[in-house]
Amino acid sequence: MPTININRKVFEKLVGKKLPLEKLKDRISYLGTDLEEITKDEIIVEVFPNRPDMLSEQGFARAFSSFIGIKTGLRTYKVNKSNHKMIIDSSVKTVRPFTACCIIKNLNFNEEKIREIIQIQEKLHLTYGRKRKKVAIGIYPSEKIKYPITFKALPPEKIKFQPLEYPIELTGKQILEKHPKGKEYAHLLEGKTKYPLFVDANNQVLSMPPIINSENVGKITEKTKDVFIEVSGFDFKACKICLNILATTLADMGGKIYSMEINFGNKKETTPNLNPSKMKLNLDYINKRLGLNLKEKEAKKLLERMGYKYLNKTVLIPAYRADILHQVDLAEDIAIAYGYENFNEEIPNISTIGQEDPFEIFKRKISNLLVGLNLLEVSTYHILSEENHNQKMNYDADVITLDNPASTEYSVLRSWIVPSLMKILSENTHNEYPQNIFEISEVFIHNKKTETNVEEATRLAVVLCDKDANFTRIKQVFDALMRSLKLSYKIEETKHPSFIPGRVARISIKGKKVAYIGEVHPEVISNFDIKMPVACFELNLSDLFKFI
Amino acid sequence: MGDIIETLHPLERKVIPFLKDNITLTELCKKTKLKEVEVMRALQWLENKNILKIKKDIQEVITINPEYTKTTEKGLPEKRLLLALKKSSELNEIKKNADLDKNEFNISLGLLKRKKAISFENKRIMITKEGERLLKENFPEEDLFKKLPLNYSELNEKEKKYYNEFKNRHIILTSLRKDRYITLTDLGKKLIKKDIGKDLIDSLSPQIIKTKSWQNKKFRKYDVKLEVPKIYPGKRHFVNQATDYARKIWTEMGFEEMKGTLVNTSFWNFDALFTAQDHPVRELQDTFYIKNPKKGKLPAKKLVERIKKTHENGWKTKSTGWEYKWDEEEAKKNVLRTHTTVLSAQTLSKVNKSELPKKFFALGKCFRNETLDWSHLFEFNQTEGIVVDKDANFKHLLGYLREFFKKMGYPKIRFRPGYFPYTEPSVEGDVYDPVRKQWVELFGAGIFRPEVVVPLLGEDIPVLAWGPGFDRALTAYYNIKDLRNLYENDQKQLREIKLWLK
CATH class of the missing domain: 3.30.930.10 (Bira Bifunctional Protein; Domain 2)
Structure with missing residues (x-):
């Protein structure tokens, strides 16, 4: 989750009140933001992903100020008309079809404001923008632009401009190959024959979204007063909300919002639209969900403390809120305003019967029996390397592999447990012997009949590793287990490349093959750098359970 | 004192008769014919009982140079040469009897000459009077071999002389080894003079119970504070x-x-x-x-x-x-x-x-x-x-x-x-x-x-x-x-x- 760094002085000025430290810490947590750190000059908080509007000093202070009751209710922002236009060329349709934009005047940039604006842009890109995939933001000094602006797409070799923080002009293709931002975001334009471009009336390139602005028309400096902002992407609604967040934030910085007309050819729309959206509130529903008994007046007050307006059983939702899909979202905000710490906790008197899964009980009984045989239970990962699972075992199982393993060390889902236990033994050669261990866990096998085309079975593996670990000893363990379960079994010699020929067997119960048992081949033992004999069995408990 | 005697473990009992100041662990092993770990355990228990103090020492250990292992079986090369000379004067015969390689042969010849045990007369090798004496004496330095390995500190004056000679000839090797030796406490000095008895019951056995032989014997007392070897139970994963x-x-x-x-x-x-x-x-x-x-x-x-x-x-x-x-x-x-x-x-x-x-x-x-x-x-x-x-x-x-x-x-x-x-x-x-x-x-x-x-x-x-x-x-x-x-x-x-x- 994203963290933002807040200048404490700016914050306190925006909030309109200075709280004592403990109270400040407490209130930040109860507003629903994780307080990471607080110093004399700075507050670092983690903002939940459903509140992109709080990813700036201004947005956070706005919410906080309402929450502590200083400036409550719906904030209104004046939107002036700029008479400037954005023309959407049809060529962007398949590349990056939408943009929402506006102009903010009177910002009078300084170093602090530039830092703030870079922070909010970065954080919005990362979260709400899904790393620029969903929406990307561009901010430009308005005075360098000759309106109207056109949003169009051109073949990359026909694009040529000097990208931000780069000494020379590059083509669209070169930007993706050479510019650091180009390399970072190249995948977003992968496979496109045309790249999107903002161009002004003088044919100056503003930017190539979602990659990079131009050096000439796309750089904010301390001399900048007015800015042009655009948000481009695939989801027009998301573009508009993101623009609303930016416009209101910059207005809170002291800017004046000027709308622009977006011309799609066949239709026109003016952005930003900061009119609040409306949602009916069913107070009974809210009260029932929260276990409260709020009167309309109380609910109204609580809503106002979360920045809403309540009128005629309807909630007016600020245009920068991206997270209100359903009344339950309002219920949560009411709960936050009410204070999570103020709820009277209760446990309802309903009677239900607790029940462990019977197979879990069975597994525990088996474990306890094995513990009684002086075996040590281990717990290993379900994921291991193909080398440990197959090659070192002299085995060639058709394993299920991960699409995106974090490392080759952990890249396949095991189809048997013994390799994991061999790995444990190989990591314990410095420890005292005997090392007699067992594990009950899941294995994964291809099976077209299941929902996932993967069958999972729970198996028990017992591995004895000692100077006198042999077939007799491991069979004794197996036999003791079967006698305790009052199950009879059939054992027949078989072949298995991980075991010594003539010392490996298949075990079946009631005609069902349930286990392998044998002495591990010395070549396999050496592959794991173990210097002691190993004997083991692996038993399918899922099958066994059916016979109980 | 009586209490202490009753607690003595069989291993301690085997070690006590050989205890004296400055005796080393190596010597005790040799004398008791116990394994080093056993002697060490006994010594530690005795130290816990304040009978003795274990001290660490660095010892020079003398061993036979592996190239001279033949020597232990057949005797020193010069002795073999001298004996062979006595038997025959035919050079090939001598070499065969002495069983020496060329190098050993030459060294031994030089050595015997220096000792004036032989002389050359008309290109023939003769045994001198001194040589006869040596044969009679049967090369006493050979005895040192049979005792090896030894610590330098265990050598007597004569042996030290032989040691120097052997060392120069590279027949023996020396290495430094950490050894332990003990010093007895006052209590220890008293104890070794006592009769520690033999007739205590150590482990109770089915035989003893059956025959009731415990009735007129004492049980050896255990030191209940002693550490025991660890055992591990089977366990569920935590x-x-x-x-x-x-x-x-x-x-x-x-x-x-x-x-x-x-x-x-x-x-x-x-x-x-x-x-x-x-x-x-x-x-x-x-x-x-x-x-x-x-x-x-x-x-x-x-x-x-x-x-x-x-x-x-x-x-x-x-x-x-x-x-x-x-x-x-x-x-x-x-x-x-x-x-x-x-x-x-x-x-x-x-x-x-x-x-x-x-x-x-x-x-x-x-x-x-x-x-x-x-x-x-x-x-x-x-x-x-x-x-x-x-x-x-x-x-x-x-x-x-x-x-x-x-x-x-x-x-x-x-x-x-x-x-x-x-x-x-x-x-x-x-x-x-x-x-x-x-x-x-x-x-x-x-x-x-x-x-x-x-x-x-x-x-x-x-x-x-x-x-x-x-x-x-x-x-x-x-x-x-x-x-x-x-x-x-x-x-x-x-x-x-x-x-x-x-």
């Missing part, structure tokens, strides 16, 4: 000891266990939980996807249709939905479950509404695509509970949480707002860490969104849900700082770790 305890808490609170597979389709793991298809948690760097089989099957069409519509426009849930186009193929992708909440979704789709209220819990492994380090595991245990109850509300959720965590051993917890895509309101739970004197995040909770419940259950019934990460909660009890140690399976750790006593 994480599993704790998960069993969590199962007990859940069942005590009236929860029924849910079970399911670790591999699931994205449909169950994400879509059924109203997690938007472009949500970052579904990205490759967060979730493990399966390469083969890449996709699974979707459940009944009716349910798929409901989920699709809920995502796209809210369906009957009165939500706006995510307002995008829901992709069925994305939902088919197989993943390793990222949370046990997948079981809650599956349970809600199956639960019989006439049996409500019902409570369910799950406990099991979940997976996140993390690189292993001290604070991250890609595979970890999670536990989760849901309460499906028409009358359930937020106050109940907090009540259940308080009770559950009290039983888990966290008397002091606090709730603050949180965020999860599938709950609203959402809660983050902190537990108070009395050592660090601060709140530590431990669990998430909330009431499932109608967008989750309505498509699965067919009705907007409150479902309270909470799920603490389980492994992190264990580390404090077991005093584990590095999460990787939970599944390292170091045999020593597993043998020595404290039992789960809750």
Whole structure:
């Protein structure tokens, strides 16, 4: 989750009140933001992903100020008309079809404001923008632009401009190959024959979204007063909300919002639209969900403390809120305003019967029996390397592999447990012997009949590793287990490349093959750098359970 | 003194007769014919009883140069040459009898000459009077060989002379070795003069019981404070000891266990939980996807249709939905479950509404695509509970949480707002860490969104849900700082770790 760094002085000025430290810490947590750190000059908080509007000093202070009751209710922002236009060329349709934009005047940039604006842009890109995939933001000094602006797409070799923080002009293709931002975001334009471009009336390139602005028309400096902002992407609604967040934030910085007309050819729309959206509130529903008994007046007050307006059983939702899909979202905000710490906790008197899964009980009984045989239970990962699972075992199982393993060390889902236990033994050669261990866990096998085309079975593996670990000893363990379960079994010699020929067997119960048992081949033992004999069995408990 | 004598172990009894000041461990081994560990054990016990002090010493150890092993069997080369000379004067014959190689032969010849044991007369080798004397004396220095290996300190004056000679001739080798020697305490000096007796019963045997021979004998007293060799019991893995305890808490609170597979389709793991298809948690760097089989099957069409519509426009849930186009193929992708909440979704789709209220819990492994380090595991245990109850509300959720965590051993917890895509309101739970004197995040909770419940259950019934990460909660009890140690399976750790006593 994203963290933002807040200048404490700016914050306190925006909030309109200075709280004592403990109270400040407490209130930040109860507003629903994780307080990471607080110093004399700075507050670092983690903002939940459903509140992109709080990813700036201004947005956070706005919410906080309402929450502590200083400036409550719906904030209104004046939107002036700029008479400037954005023309959407049809060529962007398949590349990056939408943009929402506006102009903010009177910002009078300084170093602090530039830092703030870079922070909010970065954080919005990362979260709400899904790393620029969903929406990307561009901010430009308005005075360098000759309106109207056109949003169009051109073949990359026909694009040529000097990208931000780069000494020379590059083509669209070169930007993706050479510019650091180009390399970072190249995948977003992968496979496109045309790249999107903002161009002004003088044919100056503003930017190539979602990659990079131009050096000439796309750089904010301390001399900048007015800015042009655009948000481009695939989801027009998301573009508009993101623009609303930016416009209101910059207005809170002291800017004046000027709308622009977006011309799609066949239709026109003016952005930003900061009119609040409306949602009916069913107070009974809210009260029932929260276990409260709020009167309309109380609910109204609580809503106002979360920045809403309540009128005629309807909630007016600020245009920068991206997270209100359903009344339950309002219920949560009411709960936050009410204070999570103020709820009277209760446990309802309903009677239900607790029940462990019977197979879990069975597994525990088996474990306890094995513990009684002086075996040590281990717990290993379900994921291991193909080398440990197959090659070192002299085995060639058709394993299920991960699409995106974090490392080759952990890249396949095991189809048997013994390799994991061999790995444990190989990591314990410095420890005292005997090392007699067992594990009950899941294995994964291809099976077209299941929902996932993967069958999972729970198996028990017992591995004895000692100077006198042999077939007799491991069979004794197996036999003791079967006698305790009052199950009879059939054992027949078989072949298995991980075991010594003539010392490996298949075990079946009631005609069902349930286990392998044998002495591990010395070549396999050496592959794991173990210097002691190993004997083991692996038993399918899922099958066994059916016979109980 | 009598007491001490009665406690003497058979090993101590074997060592005591040979004890004297400055005797070394090596010497004691030789004399008692015991193994070094046995003598050492006896000495340590005696030291504990204040009979003696063990001291460390560096000794020069003398051994035979392996090139001269023949010497031990057949005698010194010069002796062999002299004997051969006595027998014959024919050079080839001499060489054969002496069994010396060319080099040894020449050295021995030179040596005998220097000792004036032989002389050359008319190119013939003659044995002198001195030579005859040597033969008669039979080379006494040879005896030194038979005693090797020896410590230099054990040599007498004469032997030291031989030692120097042998050392110059490289017949012997010397090396430094740490040895131990003892000095007797006053008590020890008294003890070795005492009769320590022999007729004590050491181990009680069936024979002694049968014959009642113990009746007129004394038992040797044991030193009950002695350390004993360690033995190790079989044990459950410590994480599993704790998960069993969590199962007990859940069942005590009236929860029924849910079970399911670790591999699931994205449909169950994400879509059924109203997690938007472009949500970052579904990205490759967060979730493990399966390469083969890449996709699974979707459940009944009716349910798929409901989920699709809920995502796209809210369906009957009165939500706006995510307002995008829901992709069925994305939902088919197989993943390793990222949370046990997948079981809650599956349970809600199956639960019989006439049996409500019902409570369910799950406990099991979940997976996140993390690189292993001290604070991250890609595979970890999670536990989760849901309460499906028409009358359930937020106050109940907090009540259940308080009770559950009290039983888990966290008397002091606090709730603050949180965020999860599938709950609203959402809660983050902190537990108070009395050592660090601060709140530590431990669990998430909330009431499932109608967008989750309505498509699965067919009705907007409150479902309270909470799920603490389980492994992190264990580390404090077991005093584990590095999460990787939970599944390292170091045999020593597993043998020595404290039992789960809750």
